[in-house]
Amino acid sequence: MLMAPPLSAEEGPTVYTGTLGSQAIVAELDFTQPDEVSGRYFYQKYHLDLPLNGSLTEDALHMKEGLDSLDASPHPTITLHHAEQGWQGEWVGTQGKALPLQLTPAQPAAGPGDDPYLASLAGDDPYEYLRLQGLRLQRGKQQTVMGYPLQWWKEPQSGISLFEIVSGYPPAQLATLNQQLRARLWQEVVDYHGCQLGASRFGQGEFDQTVTPEYLSANVISISIFTSYDCGGAHPDFGDAPLNLNARTGEKLALEDVLWVGQGRPFHFLSEDEQSDDDDSDTHNSVTFDVYSAYRSKQFAPWLVSRFRALYPEQMTAPAEGDEEGCNYSDPEVWNFPAWYFTPQGILFSPSFARVARACEAGLSWPVLPWAEILPHPGGAGLTLP
Known part of the structure; x- marks a missing residue:
């Protein structure tokens, strides 16, 4: 049986780090409405968000890239099953290419070189902290x-x-x-x-x-x-x-x-x-x-x-x-x-x-x-x- 998401609806989205194929990614998933799961993720190499939407059933978490279900054009899809620590499954592109995907709850900690604003994000907004941490001025x-x-x-x-x-x-x-x-x-x-x-x-x-x-x-x-x-x-x-x-x-x-x-x-x-x-x-x-x-x-x-x-x-x-x-x-x-x-x-x-x-x-x-x-x-x- 699929385990419940690690955070309740009241606690907000969950942030994960993991890999999609060989690429490191950061993801954020909101399970407030299990039949309308929303989220986003970015490749740590590129930092740009890709939106996610889908649903959580007893068997799996099914999502596609895109803001909502109104866009009928083909989009990559993601199917995940709850693992011992997070999620694992696969990403399938519009041409049928499949890549393994795994996610683990993120636990970012402010570094000694972070300025005060970035340090505050480590606890307040870990998704943005992990994005900004990879950017240089x-x-x-x-x-x-x-x-x-x-x-x-x-x-x-x-x-x-x-x-x-x-x-x-x-x-x-x-x-x-x-x-x-x-x-x-x-x-x-x-x-x-x-x-x-x-x-x-x-x-x-x-x-x-x-x-x-x-x-x-x-x-x-x-x-x-x-x-x-x-x-x-x-x-x-x-x-x-x-x-x-x-x-x-x-x-x-x-x-x-x-x-x-x-x-x-x-x-x-x-x-x-x-x-x-x-x-x-x-x-x-x-x-x-x-x-x-x-x-x-x-x-x-x-x-x-x-x-x-x-x-x-x-x-x-x-x-x-x-x-x-x-x-x-x-x-x-x-x-x-x-x-x-x-x-x-x-x-x-x-x-x-x-x-x-x-x-x-x-x-x-x-x-x-x-x-x-x-x-x-x-x-x-x-x-x-x-």
């Missing part, structure tokens, strides 16, 4: 921005790049900042591979990223990380997910840390997009999402619209009635949860429109709230700006 260009020398690094397979700061801060402070920057680089590599996995049913995904150091000072570091991507959905998409750091502590800045227009003491809230995999919202966020959302929609967004109307009356003019293609920047709702980063002139905000009007977000350089508007409304971090 290439040294890129050097440049100086606002007096700070930067060294760029690139992960060549994904094309993801980010910089580290060479000098300009005390050594301990510099180390903390560079840990955050290196962690974000690796997180973007993880996102790249997630995009490739999502696009595997439709062809290779696109994940093009532009990283721009926008503002560096003794108190803050602000970086635009703009990504255009096509990950197999109905439409391509794009967006900016900036990284804003307190240069004194290395901690990520929420907008309310630097700008507060509410009543009482500013709170600190990082959205899911702003958090890292190693962030704990229970300890980082001092209020619930409902409180955060109410402040943004009832106080912050209307205030920001009022300031932009005074500063940029032409851009903030609402489109004429019946103009379905017009961009209504005067609607506070599009400013509830804007992307933002510092510039030498102040804070640049990027509005968030519904899918049908996403073009209204592209290439905006005018929605800058000047320092003169920011300084009378300090946030909770107590930073000296600019």
